[in-house]
Amino acid sequence: MDNPMIQQYQQNILLAQEQVKLYEKKINFYSLMRLTAFALVLLSIYFSVKFESLGMFFACFIILAVVFNWLVSKQAWFTAQKEYYQHFEKVNENEINSIESYANLYDNGAAYYDERHYYTSDLDIFAGGSLFNLANRAATSHGRDKLASWLMSPAPKEVISERQDAIREIGRKNDWKLDMQARLFFANTNNRDELKQFFTYLDTTLDLPGEKWLSKYIIIGPALFFILLVVAIFYPELKYGAIGMALINYFISSYRHEYTSKTDLIAGKIGDTLKRYSAVFNSIEGVHWQSRLNSALAGKIRKEKDKSTSATIKQLSVLINNLNARLNMMIGFVLNATLVWDIRFVIAIENWKRSNQHDLEAAFDVIAEYEALISLASLHVNCPGWCFAEIADGEHYTVTARNIAHPLIAADTRIENDYELNDSLNIDIITGSNMAGKSTFLRTIGINSVLALCGAPVCADEMEVSVITVITYMRIKDSLNESTSTFKAELDRLQMLLAAVETQPKVFFLIDEMLRGTNSVDKYLGSKAVIKQLISKKGVGMVATHDLQIAQLETEYPDYVRNFYFDIRIESGEMLFDYKLKHGECKTFNASLLLKRIGIDVDAV
The missing domain is CATH 1.10.287 (Helix Hairpins)
Structure with a gap:
């Protein structure tokens, strides 16, 4: 459809x-x-x-x-x-x-990619073809940083609820959302450090020598010039006085040229940019927000002491652009000769800094937070079949979902499944053939949990989840740079997982084929020992494996271990997958058939 x-x-x-x-x-x-x-x-x-x-x-x-x-x-x-x-x-x-x-003009988040993070590498959170690539609508580096931080750690329940309400409200104001994206799009290719340099400039005092008397002169000097100019119309001999006054004005502006250049070095390049940001602030201020989070964010930049953030930023933009008028040689000469232009606006900008520099960075953080909310609201608007997860309060772990699917797989090809872990402590063993869907299902649960726990909609009809700390063990690989073998990398990941189970709140692990870097006997014995240790630590999560012997742990721990599997049917030598999760152990495997397809007959060995 x-x-x-x-x-x-x-x-x-x-x-x-x-x-x-x-x-x-x-x-x-x-x-x-x-x-x-x-x-x-x-x-x-x-x-x-x-x-x-x-x-x-x-x-x-x-x-x-x-x-x-x-x-x-x-x-x-x-x-x-x-x-x-x-x-x-x-x-x-x-x-x-x-x-x-799933194409996107915005940044794909490759800068945030980290193989050592608890889950972002395994769950495709950052870089090409990632969740960040799908969701991101943040044009500014601050906005991207904000969105990335939300995707890298679960928020408290209260914060999740506030973000969900804010995203719903922004979704109802899609015209406003698109307008904000258009107003901020200029920053999508701008200098990443431009605002950081600007904030540094605001905190730097110019210390203009003689500023006190110059503040008086920029009023007296131009006034004397214009008086002499008007009088010269009636008494032509006074025109030389007006010319002399103009030269004095120009000399005073030129004498402080190095301080004008210091101001122009950073501020002069950002005048038009600030004008654009002023329009963005004005757009936020002009909306009557009802959700708690949106209202609180807008409240930070609305009128304070009768001056809104948009008006304050626009004022600085006008001052900077007026200073830039000096860049036209002819006009700059006349303006400095008549109005002591450069000094006038250098002083005006310094006065603005003294009055308004405090908390300005916090105001731009409001834009960053709105960009993160707009990004997640894009999922809400563009994927109307997705739902917002309920956040469970139970003592134990809850991860339940109806018709949950992987958000990075096209809607016409992804398969939906149901899953239920309702306020309990369990380790689920998932067996199945190659390519049957085990890994995809683990990632489906993981990536949707990440979405849910940052306040975003999830790719499901219904979902309920506790505030959990997701830890994955999937794409373990060696590192030539660090002289690390695959098995050593697996041991490091296991050590991190076991330590996290003891120290982090409600760790929910997703393990895909443990200890594949060693022989089959050690793999089975080691995997079994790890799962038993996780049970002793009251660990909760899923373990996908080809090893059917691992499924026998359900007999030993009937109240803790549950078995699930992904099935395969073979008809006329063809493999048929339904990618549906079922209770119990897998009985049909496809490795022999796959080997036969490339000319290796296992039965003949």
């Missing part, structure tokens, strides 16, 4: 394409108007020289400069709107691609 969200995304793409064309026309028109304004500036210079009128020059220049600046501002706004709709189009295309092929 087609996903109902695809049609909505397609409509959004058409809307975005229309808006891009509209703003392209406006940008071209205002570009022509800018050229006209510039031509008029040159014309005013010509007539001012011809009539030897300094007053005419400054009057025309100021008027045309204001008009030119307005045209630049309007064109910049149109350009920003065009960019927004281009990003909106990409965001919606990405959602369609995610639904249809």
Whole structure:
């Protein structure tokens, strides 16, 4: 059945394409108007020289400069709107691609890959084809860090519940979610350390020499210049006083050039970026949130002392962009000569830092948390058949599910299963043939538990799970760099597991074919000894194995060990798998048949 969200995304793409064309026309028109304004500036210079009128020059220049600046501002706004709709189009295309092929424009989380983590490597949490790759909609490095941290450890029950409510609410506001993704998309390819450098800059004092008297001069100097300029209209001989005042103003700005450069080194490059973040903060502030978590997050950035975070960030963006006006050589000369421009805005930026630098990093952390919530809400929106897990309170372990499946397998091919571990202590032995589905089932339980315990929806009709610490033992391999054999790597993993069972709360282990790096006798004896030790430590989890002798532990520990299996049917020499979990021990294996297919007859040996 087609996903109902695809049609909505397609409509959004058409809307975005229309808006891009509209703003392209406006940008071209205002570009022509800018050229006209510039031509008029040159014309005013010509007539001012011809009539030897300094007053005419400054009057025309100021008027045309204001008009030119307005045209630049309007064109910049149109350009920003065009960019927004281009990003909106990409965001919606990405959602369609995610639904249809699990493709994603956002980072796949490879930087967080860690083979030594309790479960992220074995359960495909990070890197290509991973859960992070499926879910991630965080454009900022802070947002990716937040989402990764949620996927790497279970949250307390109260936090899980709050996140679930927040994700549901964001899912109901899908237009807002897509708007936020489009507004933040610029950061998807931006310098990863840009904000970190900015926060460092905020904590660094400029210590501008003579700042106290310069703060007074930026008012007095320009005032004297304009007074002399106006008087020179009536008394032309005073024009030299106005020229002298302009040169003094320019000299004072130039004299402190190194401090202007220090400010411009970091702040000058982030003005437009801050303007974009201001729009993001404004979008969060403008929503009436009902869920506890969303309301609390928005409350951190809403009006405090009559100034919201979006207005505060926008104010700094305006100050920085005004300072950047100096980069145009001609305009910069006139602004410094008349308004002591550079010093004026260096001081203004320093005053802003003193008043607003506190807790600004915490405000950006709100964006990061929303990006993590939006990422998980994308699963909720794009996978309407998924459910939110109930978090169990029982003394022992609960992991129950109805029609649970692996979220990274396409919906039309994945197989659903039921499983029940209801407030009890059990180790489940799962036997079965090669390729029958044992490993996939273990990963299905593991990856859905990770989703559930970070507050995300799970790929199941129903699920209930305790707050457990998942530990896996699956893809054990040697390491040439560390001179570690497969068997040594397995021993290290077992040691970690046994230690965790004693020290970590409610460890739920998933073991796939233990001790495969040794001979069959030691493998059986060692595996049996490990399971017995786990039972003695009240360990709970699943063990998948080909060794039917391990299943005999159910006889020895009937109240603790349970047997399950994945079956295979052979018809006319063909293997048929149903990938369905069943109670009991597996009786049919397929290794001999597989060997025969490649020309090895086991019966003839």
